Amino acid sequence: MKFRKVEGGVTAAKGFWAAATASGIKKQAEKDLALIYSQVPAAAAGMFTQNRFQAAPVTISRKHLADGRAQAIIVNSGNANACTGEQGLKDAQKMTELTGKLLGLLPHDVLVASTGVIGQFLPMTKLERGIRAIVGQLKADGGPLAAEAILTTDLVSKITAYALEIGGQTVTVGGIAKGSGMIHPNMATMLAFITTDCAITPSLLQKALQYTVDRSYNLITVDGDTSTNDSVMVLANGMAGNPIIEEENEDYHRFLMLLQRVNSELAQKIVRDGEGATKFIEVTVKNAATELDAKKLARGILTSNLVKTAFFGEDANWGRIVAAMGQTEVELYPERVDIYLGNLPVMQAGQGLDFAEEEAKEILKQKDIRIIIDLHMGNAKVTAWGTDLSYEYVKINASYRS
Amino acid sequence: MKFRKVEGGVTAAKGFWAAATASGIKKQAEKDLALIYSQVPAAAAGMFTQNRFQAAPVTISRKHLADGRAQAIIVNSGNANACTGEQGLKDAQKMTELTGKLLGLLPHDVLVASTGVIGQFLPMTKLERGIRAIVGQLKADGGPLAAEAILTTDLVSKITAYALEIGGQTVTVGGIAKGSGMIHPNMATMLAFITTDCAITPSLLQKALQYTVDRSYNLITVDGDTSTNDSVMVLANGMAGNPIIEEENEDYHRFLMLLQRVNSELAQKIVRDGEGATKFIEVTVKNAATELDAKKLARGILTSNLVKTAFFGEDANWGRIVAAMGQTEVELYPERVDIYLGNLPVMQAGQGLDFAEEEAKEILKQKDIRIIIDLHMGNAKVTAWGTDLSYEYVKINASYRS
Numbered sequence: 027m028k029f030r031k032v033e034g035g036v037t038a039a040k041g042f043w044a045a046a047t048a049s050g051i052k053k054q055a056e057k058d059l060a061l062i063y064s065q066v067p068a069a070a071a072g073m074f075t076q077n078r079f080q081a082a083p084v085t086i087s088r089k090h091l092a093d094g095r096a097q098a099i100i101v102n103s104g105n106a107n108a109c110t111g112e113q114g115l116k117d118a119q120k121m122t123e124l125t126g127k128l129l130g131l132l133p134h135d136v137l138v139a140s141t142g143v144i145g146q147f148l149p150m151t152k153l154e155r156g157i158r159a160i161v162g163q164l165k166a167d168g169g170p171l172a173a174e175a176i177l178t179t180d181l182v183s184k185i186t187a188y189a190l191e192i193g194g195q196t197v198t199v200g201g202i203a204k205g206s207g208m209i210h211p212n213m214a215t216m217l218a219f220i221t222t223d224c225a226i227t228p229s230l231l232q233k234a235l236q237y238t239v240d241r242s243y244n245l246i247t248v249d250g251d252t253s254t255n256d257s258v259m260v261l262a263n264g265m266a267g268n269p270i271i272e273e274e275n276e277d278y279h280r281f282l283m284l285l286q287r288v289n290s291e292l293a294q295k296i297v298r299d300g301e302g303a304t305k306f307i308e309v310t311v312k313n314a315a316t317e318l319d320a321k322k323l324a325r326g327i328l329t330s331n332l333v334k335t336a337f338f339g340e341d342a343n344w345g346r347i348v349a350a351m352g353q354t355e356v357e358l359y360p361e362r363v364d365i366y367l368g369n370l371p372v373m374q375a376g377q378g379l380d381f382a383e384e385e386a387k388e389i390l391k392q393k394d395i396r397i398i399i400d401l402h403m404g405n406a407k408v409t410a411w412g413t414d415l416s417y418e419y420v421k422i423n424a425s426y427r428s
Numbered sequence: 429m430k431f432r433k434v435e436g437g438v439t440a441a442k443g444f445w446a447a448a449t450a451s452g453i454k455k456q457a458e459k460d461l462a463l464i465y466s467q468v469p470a471a472a473a474g475m476f477t478q479n480r481f482q483a484a485p486v487t488i489s490r491k492h493l494a495d496g497r498a499q500a501i502i503v504n505s506g507n508a509n510a511c512t513g514e515q516g517l518k519d520a521q522k523m524t525e526l527t528g529k530l531l532g533l534l535p536h537d538v539l540v541a542s543t544g545v546i547g548q549f550l551p552m553t554k555l556e557r558g559i560r561a562i563v564g565q566l567k568a569d570g571g572p573l574a575a576e577a578i579l580t581t582d583l584v585s586k587i588t589a590y591a592l593e594i595g596g597q598t599v600t601v602g603g604i605a606k607g608s609g610m611i612h613p614n615m616a617t618m619l620a621f622i623t624t625d626c627a628i629t630p631s632l633l634q635k636a637l638q639y640t641v642d643r644s645y646n647l648i649t650v651d652g653d654t655s656t657n658d659s660v661m662v663l664a665n666g667m668a669g670n671p672i673i674e675e676e677n678e679d680y681h682r683f684l685m686l687l688q689r690v691n692s693e694l695a696q697k698i699v700r701d702g703e704g705a706t707k708f709i710e711v712t713v714k715n716a717a718t719e720l721d722a723k724k725l726a727r728g729i730l731t732s733n734l735v736k737t738a739f740f741g742e743d744a745n746w747g748r749i750v751a752a753m754g755q756t757e758v759e760l761y762p763e764r765v766d767i768y769l770g771n772l773p774v775m776q777a778g779q780g781l782d783f784a785e786e787e788a789k790e791i792l793k794q795k796d797i798r799i800i801i802d803l804h805m806g807n808a809k810v811t812a813w814g815t816d817l818s819y820e821y822v823k824i825n826a827s828y829r830s
Contacts, residue, residue: 077754079762079778109750111763111779144747145780253751331733331817332825339826345546348511349655352481360481361513376481377513378547415733417819423734424741 027283030189035169038187038200039223040265041065044168046175049156051104051142051149057175059156062099062219063129063164068263070096070137071232073239075256081108082118083138084257090122090134091259094228099137099219099259100125100157101176103204107140107148108254117148124154128161139217139257141204142178173202176217179422180204184295190284193268193277197224199284203292205299216243218258218292224281225264226271234282235260242289245321245410246297247328260285297411302418304393305337311399312407319356320408323399326354328412337395338414342386344372347397358401366398429685431590437571440589440602441625442667443467446570448577451558453506453544453551459577461558464501464621465531465566470665472498472539473634475641477658483510484520485540486659492524492536493661496630501539501621501661502527502559505578505606509542509550510656519550526556530563541619541659543606544580575604578619581824582606586697592686595670595679599626601686605694607701618645620660620694626683627666628673636684637662644691647723647812648699662687699813704820706795707739713801714809721758722810725801728756730814739797740816744788746774749799760803768800 032038043063052058072091074084090096100121107114122136129136140148173183187200205216226234239258264270271277298306309327314320327333330350336343344365351358365373368389372381389395434440445465454460474493476486492498502523509516524538531538542550575585589602607618628636641660666672673679700708711729716722729735732752738745746767753760767775770791774783791797 077751078756078758078760079750079754106747109747109762109775109778109780111777144745144750145775254747254754331821335822335825338822341826343546345508345511345656348481348546349479352479352656354480356480358480360511373511373547375513376511378511415822417822419733420737420740420817420819420822423737424743 027190027280029284029287032187032189032198034167034187035173035185035200035202036062036219036221037166037169039198039221041223041263042221043164043166044172045160045163045165046168046171047156047160047163049102050152051102057171058102058104059160060101060172060175061125061160061164062172062221064097064221064261064263066263066265067095067097067135068261069094069226069228069231070259070261071228071235072137072257072259073235075253077254079109079254081106081140081255082110082114083107083140084255085115086118086122087137087139087257087259090137095135096137096261097131097135098125098129099139101139101217102153103176103178104142105140105146105148106142106144106255108144110145110147113147117150120150121153121157124157128158137259139255141176141217141255144254169200169202176202176204178204179301180299182299184292184299186288186291188284188287190280192224192280195266195268197266197268197281197284198222199224199288201288201292203296205296216256216296218243220260220288222260222262223264223266224262224271225266225268226262226281230271230278231260231262234285237282238286238289241286242293245408246293247325247412294411297413300413301422302416303413304416305414306394307337307397307412307414308394308409309397309399310407310409311401313403314401314406315404317406317408320406321410322354322356323351324408324410326350327397328410331415334413334415337390338416340387340390342367342372342383342390348373351399358403362402364400368396429592429682431592431686431689434589434591434600436569436589437575437587437602437604438464438621438623439568439571441600441623443625443665444623445566445568446574447562447565447567448570448573449558449562449565451504452554453504459573460504460506461562462503462574462577463527463562463566464574464623466499466623466663466665468665468667469497469499469537470663471496471628471630471633472661472663473630473637474539474659474661475637477655479656481511481656483508483542483656484512484516485509485542486657487517488520488524489539489541489659489661492539497537498539498663499533499537500527500531501541503541503578503619504555505580506544507542507548507550508544508546508657510546512547512549515549519552522552523555523559526559530560539661541657543578543619543657546656571602571604578604578606580606581703582701584701586694586701588690588693590686590689592682594626594682597668597670599668599670599683599686600624601626601690603690603694605698607698618658618698620645622662622690624662624664625666625668626664626673627668627670628664628683632673632680633662633664636687639684640688640691643688644695647810648695648814696813699815702815703824704818705815706818707816708796709739709799709814709816710796710811711799711801712809712811713803715805716803716808717806719808719810722808723812724756724758725753726810726812728752729799730812733817736815736817739792740818742789742792744769744774744785744792750775753801760805764804766802770798
């Protein structure tokens with residue numbers, strides 16, 4: 027499949043505008059408000075945190091997505107509007123009302139997201155002033171600005187876009203994301219916004235989103251914690267002019283691959299920017315009985331603090347990988363398991379090998395480290411990504427609010 | 429109930445001897461071999477790691493416990509004899525054979541445990557020399573020495589003993605434990621050995637062990653990882669002369685409370701010595717629907733890296749407690765939940781309170797921090813213990829093997 031990389035993130039696809047501004051939630055006039063807008067009504071889909079405490083904007087956006095349509099997304103950073111009770115719901119609702127009013131849309135066609143500190147009310151006066159200002163700043167190349175405005179502890183913006191021929195037309199999918207801590211399978215303090223000019227029904231859009239989120243954001247982990255606010259939202263406005271995708275035909279599969287490409291890339295960018303991360307760790311579990319088993323094992327390894335600190339210390343302590351796998355609930359035959367550090371076999375058939383420590387050191391010195399686990403049970407295979415655990419991680423998270 | 433604290437740990441109860449020696453597994457002539465011996469055959473019980481990769485000594489000890497009887501326990505530190513395949517099993521078996529031969533016991537009456545690095549074969553020549561030496565060093569006050577010899581990254585020995593009148597006689601329960609990392613509910617790299625002169629049947633001994641382990645070692649967490657080697661073993665030699673406990677009568681319940689006292693104290697000692705811990709965190713979840721729910725939530729909070737780093741940083745970031753609770757699978761009503769930091773309410777009915785930051789700071793500055801979660805759902809209550817996550821934790825674990 028011939029993917030073509032394009033610029034612009036959420037404004038790469040036809041008919042999308044975006045803007046960013048500093049509304050005063052964050053200190054020092056940093057950008058903290060982003061707006062994404064489609065010139066025409068769009069099919070819309072979303073996936074949200076599995077956390078039982080759901081922030082107010084999650085509740086409102088779920089409701090607004092019920093009809094599978096939306097035309098704008100308003101996002102603030104610096105305050106999560108979570109654990110804010112009735113007042114929080116009113117505030118989130120008000121964000122969609124005001125944005126809608128200024129754009130000539132129903133509140134129901136506006137989605138909302140927030141990220142930042144939990145348990146404080148939004149400063150609505152500042153925020154309303156910000157929304158009034160941002161609407162006039164929408165522009166066709168606003169994607170990179172929006173990518174900046176949604177960040178919190180992130181060090182770099184996460185933005186990407188690709189184009190692919192679908193149904194005789196060039197279809198573009200672009201996205202922006204944020205997240206560097208509280209990143210964990212099943213959605214963490216991460217937000218991702220995707221726009222596309224593909225013509226597709228809302229139900230297939232939702233299906234494609236689900237499939238690709240499971241194989242991208244749900245395969246990454248930074249610290250094992252999920253948040254109250256995680257959201258992935260996608261708008262598809264049909265302006266590419268492709269024949270509308272209404273069934274799971276070849277066009278659908280091409281769109282799926284395109285969306286997967288964008289989500290995979292954003293997910294990996296999040297891990298690479300993981301709080302205090304000095305290593306990018308890729309774990310492949312192969313020949314598992316089921317994909318779910320492989321996923322659980324890969325996550326088990328990537329969330330173990332003992333594994334993570336060993337990688338930070340560049341220590342070939344593969345015994346910790348074994349312990350981490352063994353404490354998942356996955357059925358396996360210990361006496362069949364092989365473990366490779368890069369290409370170096372360190373355990374074979376459940377037994378430690380007498381490998382060259384210098385060779386292991388060489389592999390562990392790299393920023394990117396690959397681990398392969400062979401279970402010798404079935405045919406399922408999953409690759410997942412995570413980080414090490416460094417002094418810097420502790421430092422960042424010991425003083426986040428101050 | 430009138431518990432009386434006594435000295436001696438595993439040699440506090442009548443008829444138990446212990447010894448320790450340096451066999452050369454650890455560098456610098458540190459003690460790395462311990463032996464516990466009962467002068468008469470004893471009822472025996474054990475609980476072992478839930479990890480799917482089980483070390484060789486775990487397999488052998490399980491087998492030797494099948495008849496509910498044993499008379500000695502041989503333990504080495506510095507090498508876990510895990511992921512060592514057939515050779516590992518032979519070595520563990522050999523440890524019991526040699527110890528048994530020198531003590532005039534069947535191998536089947538000897539239990540074995542190992543802790544340390546995973547994936548290396550035991551240095552059997554050194555170990556056999558050590559076993560030959562240690563048997564001659566058994567003594568009635570050897571408990572504290574044995575407590576030292578089983579340590580790895582621990583900073584202090586964990587030892588305790590209590591006595592209580594049962595059936596008209598003074599019954600003593602004493603124990604030693606090790607563990608400071610890989611500590612997590614369902615048994616972690618922790619070993620605990622308990623001896624008692626109580627007369628009790630093997631099946632009730634096993635039942636009492638299970639009950640108390642669930643309410644002690646299974647309620648503590650340091651880093652969320654469990655290991656290949658975790659074991660708790662108990663020998664009951666009946667030398668106190670109490671009428672043998674054969675049913676769940678009052679004597680049984682008194683013994684249960686005595687055993688609980690010893691196991692709780694050892695469990696808390698392990699947490700206090702948690703790798704790099706600067707805080708001792710007690711989480712009480714009350715008014716939960718079930719005890720299991722309360723346990724899952726308490727563990728969820730205590731294993732969250734974000735919660736742990738916030739405590740290290742003395743930051744009243746209770747939003748992370750909320751996020752940690754919400755990502756467990758426990759059903760709860762977010763709009764009912766109250767959270768207290770010590771006595772200070774920080775969230776009420778699911779909504780953040782405007783508390784005094786200075787008051788929170790004062791509470792967080794202490795070494796011991798208490799968190800109370802009130803779910804307002806039912807009557808179940810659980811208290812669990814854990815630590816913060818410090819620079820020191822990362823440091824210790826980044827370079828464990830070197």
